[in-house]
Amino acid sequence: MTEHNHLRSIAPEEFEAYCEVAVQAFNETGRLAEVVGQERVVFEFDRSIAAFDGDAIAGTTAAYTFQLTVPGGAVDAAGVTFVAVLPSHRRRGILSAMMRHQLADIAARGEPVAALFASESVIYGRYGYGCASDQLSLTVRRGEGTLRPAAGSAGPGDTSVRLRGGQPADMSTELAQVYDSVCPHRPGMMARDDRWRQAALHDPESGRRGMSPQKCLLASDDSRPRGYAIYRTKPDWDDDGLPYGRLAVREFIAADGAAAAALWTDLLTRDLIGEVTARMRPVDDPLLDMLADRRRARAYLSDGLWVRLVDVPAALTSRRYSCPADLVIEVTDDLLPANAGRWRLQCPGPGETGTATCERTTAAADILLPVAALGAGYLGGVRLGALGTAGLITECRKGALAVLSAAMYSDPAPWCPSMF
Numbered sequence: 001m002t003e004h005n006h007l008r009s010i011a012p013e014e015f016e017a018y019c020e021v022a023v024q025a026f027n028e029t030g031r032l033a034e035v036v037g038q039e040r041v042v043f044e045f046d047r048s049i050a051a052f053d054g055d056a057i058a059g060t061t062a063a064y065t066f067q068l069t070v071p072g073g074a075v076d077a078a079g080v081t082f083v084a085v086l087p088s089h090r091r092r093g094i095l096s097a098m099m100r101h102q103l104a105d106i107a108a109r110g111e112p113v114a115a116l117f118a119s120e121s122v123i124y125g126r127y128g129y130g131c132a133s134d135q136l137s138l139t140v141r142r143g144e145g146t147l148r149p150a151a152g153s154a155g156p157g158d159t160s161v162r163l164r165g166g167q168p169a170d171m172s173t174e175l176a177q178v179y180d181s182v183c184p185h186r187p188g189m190m191a192r193d194d195r196w197r198q199a200a201l202h203d204p205e206s207g208r209r210g211m212s213p214q215k216c217l218l219a220s221d222d223s224r225p226r227g228y229a230i231y232r233t234k235p236d237w238d239d240d241g242l243p244y245g246r247l248a249v250r251e252f253i254a255a256d257g258a259a260a261a262a263l264w265t266d267l268l269t270r271d272l273i274g275e276v277t278a279r280m281r282p283v284d285d286p287l288l289d290m291l292a293d294r295r296r297a298r299a300y301l302s303d304g305l306w307v308r309l310v311d312v313p314a315a316l317t318s319r320r321y322s323c324p325a326d327l328v329i330e331v332t333d334d335l336l337p338a339n340a341g342r343w344r345l346q347c348p349g350p351g352e353t354g355t356a357t358c359e360r361t362t363a364a365a366d367i368l369l370p371v372a373a374l375g376a377g378y379l380g381g382v383r384l385g386a387l388g389t390a391g392l393i394t395e396c397r398k399g400a401l402a403v404l405s406a407a408m409y410s411d412p413a414p415w416c417p418s419m420f
Helices: 012-025 032-039 094-108 168-185 194-200 257-267 312-316 371-377 384-389 400-408
Strands: 005-008 049-053 056-070 073-085 113-117 134-141 162-166 215-220 225-234 245-254 273-282 300-303 305-309 325-332 341-347 357-360 367-370
Touching (some): 005 094, 012 056, 056 113, 056 168, 162 257, 168 194, 215 257, 245 257, 305 371, 312 371, 367 400, 371 384, 384 400
Parallel strands (some): 073 113
Antiparallel strands (some): 005 049, 049 056, 113 305, 134 300, 162 215, 325 341
16 A cells, blocks of 8 residues: 555445445446445444545455354354455555454454455465355256155154245244254354344345345244245246246255255245256255255355454364364464464364363474465365365374364364355
């Protein structure tokens, strides 16, 4: 940034000009009023950062205050968002200045972790973020959604699952119950308060892309709701006059396999629907194994949540580990020097008493890794051994990387269904 630029948070009366930067940077058209109205529901003005060129805003970033599920628990996390620089102000160091400023602020707030969804996957590695989860896009065509006979078989004493359709807003209480029951057990999920429940049901016309308003399918039994799907539809016919409507699943949460199977059976066999799509699905989505032919899901893999450790010892001691480990890791971190150096990580395995510790040490390092690699493995979905093979981690003592990789790996796979 030049000497004419400065960074500060914005006041509410500056919010429209602030949002305009993101609209311009992301090549949106005619959505400013909608963005302003939508974002006010969840926006935290004290966590906003604007880069000014004189009196005009040239760059933006912000953060939301979240509780992030991690293996065996949860951690305070900053959900980084609104990262944008005006096209006219690129390549001036504005983004780097904002990222540094924001990381310092997150550290000062005592949040051990930052997380984001990347608009472009090449940007955030240089700021210490690592890709901590992947996600699938699934496409199942008409007649290809047959499930195995045993898919989602109910356990002993389970009652039958019933389905009920309706409007998401009319089922908001049940949806929240399902989400809250699943969230503590899936690393990567963010706890939702009333603001985020409202945001999850927001249904702007511009987001429909010619499809219907959102609809909801709820799975429940006599005692509780157990799953739901929020989706849109669009009628269509092919060139031969055959029905080829589309059904797009926006959010699908199920507390158990029986509820998931009941929901998918309904959605994949709808009359007049030629194609069902589901984006942002976990890599271990049980639908792949429920299908009689998993190839019919046409799974496409992309990156999901990116994680950055802001306070290495606090982050590493906030989660559980899959096997015991006693290792010295040497972390490199160019942006947050307090993270850099050697740390002795001692963690008990499942069923053992005590919690993990992570303390400074002068002992020889077993593993040398950048903070981005540690963030990639933090939620338990990335094999650190694979990062070592790719040259991103250096093993100083033979066998140490396999131990750390096994300890950090977790089940189920990390997944964040909440775009922010």
